[in-house]
Amino acid sequence: MAGEVMDNRGRGEAKPGLPSVHPEGRKYALICLGVSLIAALLAWETIAWPLAFLSLCILAFFRDPERIVPRDDSLILSPADGTVTQIVEVEVPRELQGEAEGRFKGMGAGPVTRVSVYLSIFDVHINRSPCGGTIGDMAYVPGKFVNAELDKSSEENERQHIVITRSDGVVVGMTQIAGLLARRIVPFVKPGDIVAAGQRVGLIRFGSRVDLYLPEGTSPQVLMGQRVIAGETVIGRLGVTTELEGLKQ
CATH class of the missing domain: 2.70.70.10 (Glucose Permease (Domain IIA))
Known part of the structure; x- marks a missing residue:
C-alpha cells in the first residue's frame, strides 16, 4: 500500500506482485492490442501475433513499480x-x-x-x-x-x-x-x-x-x-x- 511505513525491524508488509503500468503506456498498449485484434479477425495472423507481443512489450516498458524510499534528510x-x-x-x-x-x-x-x-x-x-x-x-x-x-x-x-x-x-x-x-x-x-x-x-x-x-x-x-x-x-x-x-x- 502506497505510503506505508517500512523499517529494518520488521514493520510493514511486503507483497510480491506485478507492478502497475503508467497511464502514458496504457493508451499505446490498448491501441496496439486493438489493431492486433482487428488483424486477427481479418485472419492476418502474421500481423496479429507480432502486434500482440508488441503490446506486452509496451506494458513492460511503462511499468511503474512502487519503491521503498529511505527516510533520511541527509x-x-x-x-x-x-x-x-x-x-x-x-x-x-x-x-x-x-x-x-x-x-x-x-x-x-x-x-x-x-x-x-x-x-x-x-x-x-x-x-x-x-x-x-x-x-x-x-x-x-x-x-x-x-x-x-x-x-x-x-x-x-x-x-x-x-x-x-x-x-x-x-x-x-x-x-x-x-x-x-x-x-x-x-x-x-x-x-x-x-x-x-x-x-x-x-x-x-x-x-x-x-x-x-x-x-x-x-x-x-x-x-x-x-x-x-x-x-x-x-x-x-x-x-x-x-x-x-x-x-x-
Whole structure:
C-alpha cells in the first residue's frame, strides 16, 4: 500500500506482485492490442501475433513499480533505474546555475560531481526526485538523439534540466536526457511544486540517461558500473566525501 511505513525491524508488509503500468503506456498498449485484434479477425495472423507481443512489450516498458524510499534528510537518492556509466567533475550547466533575478535559487557556477545513470530499454523509465524540496527552474533544451551512453549526450541531446531546492537551502540538480530511441521527455512536475524524496517527477521514452549533480562537499556513494534503483539507491550523503572502491566479479 502506497505510503506505508517500512523499517529494518520488521514493520510493514511486503507483497510480491506485478507492478502497475503508467497511464502514458496504457493508451499505446490498448491501441496496439486493438489493431492486433482487428488483424486477427481479418485472419492476418502474421500481423496479429507480432502486434500482440508488441503490446506486452509496451506494458513492460511503462511499468511503474512502487519503491521503498529511505527516510533520511541527509540522503540523495538515485533519480533513475539503470547503470552508473560516468562519475566526473564538471562545470554546472548554465540551465542549473540560476540567476540573481530569477524566482528560484540555482546551483551557482563552479565544478561539481556529476553521476550519470544510463537506462536501457529494459529498465523502468519513471524518474524520481533525488531529495525532498521545491522544484525550481525547469529548462527544456531541444537537441539531437545520439547514444545516451556517450559523454556528449549531456551537452547535445534533447534534455530537461530540473533544479530542486531542499528546505535547508541546499540545491540539487538533475537532467533527463533523451537517447538514441527516446523521443520524448514527459515531466510530471512544474516550477514551484513541492516534492518528496523518491516522488515521481517524469519519464523518458525508450532508452535514455539521467545526470545527477551533487552539491559541493558531497561525493558519490556508488561505483562505476553499479546498478541503481530510482528512489531507493543512495547516490550521496550530504557532507560525506569518502572514497569507495569495488571489485567486479
